Amino acid sequence: RQAGLHSDIRQLFGAADLAALAASLSGDSALVAAPANGIPAEGCEAITPEMVTLTALSQAQIDAIAAQVPGGMANIQDIYPLAPLQEGILFHHLLGGEGDAYLLYDLLAFDSGERLNGFLASLQQAVDRHDILRTAVLWQDLPEPVQVVWRKAPVQVETVALDPADGPLAQQLEARYHPRRHRIDVRQAPLLRGFAAAEAGTGRHYLQLLYHHLAIDHTTLERLLDEVRQLQQGQGASLPPSLPFRQFVAQARLGVGAAEHEAYFRAQLGEVDEPTLPFGLSGTQEDGSRQEEWRTWLPMALADQLRQQARRLGVSVACLAHLAWGQVLARAVGRTQVVFGTVLFGRLQGGAGADRALGLFINTLP
Structure with a gap:
């Protein structure tokens, strides 16, 4: 990529040696080009169907989407469909009961309220920078599920009062908002939620941070926390420009067609x-908490x-x-x-x- 060349998985594994792989390289023109977002970057009070370039929506459907977004159309930056794995995750989210198998969490500890507030301020800055972190997922009365990028998406953090007599605060917080029994509304951006508790007498604060796999994978979480660290250290000016997720959606949906994908897997898995x-x-035994993992070299x-x-x-x-x-x-x-x-x-x-x-x-x- 740094040299302006492109290869894909089929070429990589189909080549017998490096020379064959080199001969198969092509320019970046082989990549699918995402059509430009037709919604103006700022000052847009009305969104029309031709502005939504990656999915077909009627004016009535766009109006219905805007009705579910705080601030209406003025707060919508982009609308596009889900990538294939996002569709699968949404299916399981809607199928699920009490908890959510695709809701992940981290429990963080801070030695003061100031440290906690500083972290949350930097987290909000990171959310402001990245489209995917300001994304909500909508599906009701639509031809297909879509992700809607909000222009402004405040991170929601709820302060929880816990009784020390009920056990260590960190354990209480983790148990109360554990994904096995807790869900978040994925129709509200960002797909992050925080629950904070303060430990009396020590100044210690805990934050249970929930994030949904619809928007965040492991690498994204690492990138996000590293960016928060850089922002806290005053290095925000050196961060690279953020990249829109719509390019990946276009790559996944506009390359090989759905019919070709389906025909391939019917041939492979039809029997x-x-x-x-x-x-x-x-299924897993009980709630999955008794699963064991074993590794060996x-x-x-x-x-x-x-x-x-x-x-x-x-x-x-x-x-x-x-x-x-x-x-x-x-x-x-x-x-x-x-x-x-x-x-x-x-x-x-x-x-x-x-x-x-x-x-x-x-x-x-x-």
Whole structure:
């Protein structure tokens, strides 16, 4: 990208060696160009259908969207559809009950109220900078779900009064607003919520920060917290310009068509007629809190053998690991055909600047 050249996943894994990969490189013109946002950057009091360039909406539908945004049309910067994984996450959000599997959280501690307020002020500055952090998701009475970028989206932080007699404040805060039992309204931007509590006599303050996977993946959270740190240190002027998430949406939706995607996966998965359920278990035990995770390091000799085998077969070590996991599932299910998901790092194909853009850039490949 720095050299003005482009490659995609198909070229990367289809090339037998570096020379073949080099021969397949092309200019950035191979990337899908997102049509410009037709809503004026400022002073727009009325939005018409031709201003919304990534999805087709009638005037009545735009009016209905504006009615759900504080400040109406004057507070709408952009409207565009969801990327494919966002659609899947929204589906599970709407399907869910008490909690939300795609609501994530961090519990932060500060040694004073001033430190907490300084963090929140810098967090608001970061939200002001990035479209995806000022995004709400709407779907009711619309042809397809859309994300609406607000011009102004104040971070909502609720101060909670907790009784120390009920246990440590940090544990109380985490338990009360844990994603297993708490949800946020994704129709309200930003998709961040904060709940703060002060510890009497110590000056210590806690902040339970909730954020939704519809807008934020792990890399985005790292970028966001690093930006907050730089803002707190007075380095805001050195931050790179923010990049709109609409480019990634255009790349995902205007490249390969939905019909081609569907035809491909029907061909790959058409014979699969039941889910892969190890030992017949269709869900996590209870609320998922009793799940255990185990990691181990492979012996160096075995790791070397895997690399050598991958070279012999002309595949990556990751492909061998996926095959091994498929064999494990096949034994646990008692079937020769199993399906599981692997997470893809979508920033590799997100276009120029995707490595530092904020937003949801992952996808799950069956």
